[in-house]
Amino acid sequence: MSLAFSVFLVAFVGLFLIRMPIAIAMLAASVLYFMIEPGPVATVEMVTTQFVSQLHVKFVMIAIPLFIFAARVMNEGGVTDLIFNWALTLVGRFRGGMGHVNVVASLIFSGMSGAATADAAGLGLMEIRAMQKRGYDDGFACAITAASATIGPIFPPSIPMILYATLSGASVGALFLGGIIPGVLLALFLMAYVVFISRRRNYPAETIKITVAQWLLMTLRALPALLTPVILLAGIYGGMFTPTEGGAIAAVWAVFVGLVIYRTMGLSRLLVVLVESAEMTAIVAVKIGAAFAFSFIISFEQISQHLTAIMLDFSSSKLMLLLLVNVTFLVLGMVIDTMVLLIVFVPLVIPIAVAFDIDLVHFGVVLILNMMIGLSTPPVGGLLFITSAVSGVPLSKIIPEILPIIGVMILVLILITLVPAIVLFIPGLSAI
DSSP, rough: OHHHHHHHHHHHHHHHHHHHHHHHHHHHHHHHHHHHHHHOOTHHHHHHHHHHEEEEEEEGGGGHHHHHHHHHHHHHHTHHHHHHHHHHHHHHTTTHHHHHHHHHHHHHHHHHHOOOHHHHTTTTTHHHHHHTTTOHHHHHHHHHHHHHHTTTTTTSSHHHHHHHHHHOOHHHHHHHOOOOHHHHHHHHHHHHHHHHHHHHHTTTOOOOOOHHHHHHHHHHHHHHHHHHHHHHHHHHHHTSSSSHHHHHHHHHHHHIIIIIISSSOOOHHHHHHOOOOOHHHHHHHHHHHHHHHHHHHHHTTTTHHHHHHHHHHOOHHHHHHHHHHHHHHHHHHHHHOOIIIIIHHHHHHHHHHHHOOOOOOHHHHHHHHHHHHTTTTTOOHHHHHHHHHHHOOOOOHHHHHHHHHHHHHHHHHHHHOTTTTTHHHHHHHHHO
C-alpha cells in the first residue's frame, strides 16, 4: 500500500468519523491522494476531471433526475391518496388491514418513484397516520413504513439499478425485470409478518363498504397511476425507448396525470416541484461525482485485482462469495449512503463476480436488496430517520419494532441469493 493511499484512507475515515458530509469527505481525501501520489496521471485536476466528466458521459444517468422529478410530481399531484385508497379496498379487509395497505401501496408507488426515500417521505406520513388512528403502535407503524419503502428500488423502475447498470455493464431493462419477483416476494413476506404481529396484538381488519361498481370506478380513476410501470417496462422491452427516454416519458406522464387527468396540481405548484427536484438532483449529483473521483483512486491502485486474487485463493465457491458479499454490504449499508456504496464499493466486487461466473443481473439485485435492508437498519438507517422525522415518533420506539422485520427481509435476501432463478426467470423469458 502506497503512502498516498494510506493517507487517503486515513483522511477519509477520519473525516467520516467527525461527521463530515460524505461527499466532502470523499473529495477532500481524493485531493490529498493526488497531492501526494507522483506521476503524470495523478494530478489534483484529476479529481475535477472525474467529478465532472463521469457525470456527463453516462447517458443512462440522465434518467435519475427524471425519475426524481416524476416521483415528486406524483407525490404532489394527489396520486399517493388514490394509491392508498385503492390499496385499502384491495387488502384492507384482512387482519391487520392497514399494515397490508401500507405494503401494497408502497409496492404500487415503487413502480413510479424508483427510490426508497421518495416512498417513505411521500406515502409515509399518510400510512403512519392511518395506522395510528386505527390503534397500531407508533413504533410498528413507522417500522413497517420504513420496511415497505425498501421495495421501491427493488421493483422497477429503480434509481440504484440504473447506477449499478452504469458501473457493471448489465442491462438496465434486465435488471428492472429481474426486480419484479423479488419486489413482490418482499411485499408478501412483509404482509405475512403483518398477519403474525396483528394476531398477537389484535390489530383490526378494516370494514370496507363499497359496491363492485364503486370499486371499478375507483380502479379506473387510479389506472393512470397504476399504468406507469407497465408503460415503462413495455416500452423498454418493446424497443420503443431506452431506460433514459423511459425516465423522460415517466416525467411527462406524471405531469400530464397531475395537471390534466386528476387536475390536482397547478402550474405554480409544478414550478415549486421543479425547483425541489433540482435541489434533490444536485445533492445526488454531488455524491455521485465525488464517488466517481473516489472510485478512480480505488481503480488506480488496482484494489479490485488484489481482492479478486485473494478471493480466488480463499475459495472457488460462488455461494461462499455471495454470502461474504451479503454480510459485507449489509454492514456497510448500515453506515454508508447507498449512492456511495454503489459507486465506490460495487466496482470492487464486480470483477470478483465475473471471475466466479456469477450473473451480473442476479448479483445486482442481491446487492441492491442488501443496501435497502441497510437503510432500515440501526444505527444509521436513513429510512428510520425519515419515518421518525415525518411522524414525530422517537427512534427509541421504532428500533425495537424494526429488528424482527429486518430478519424477515434477510430471509428474502437469503432466498434470492440461493435461488438465482427468482431473479432471472422474467429476464430469461424476454430473451426467448
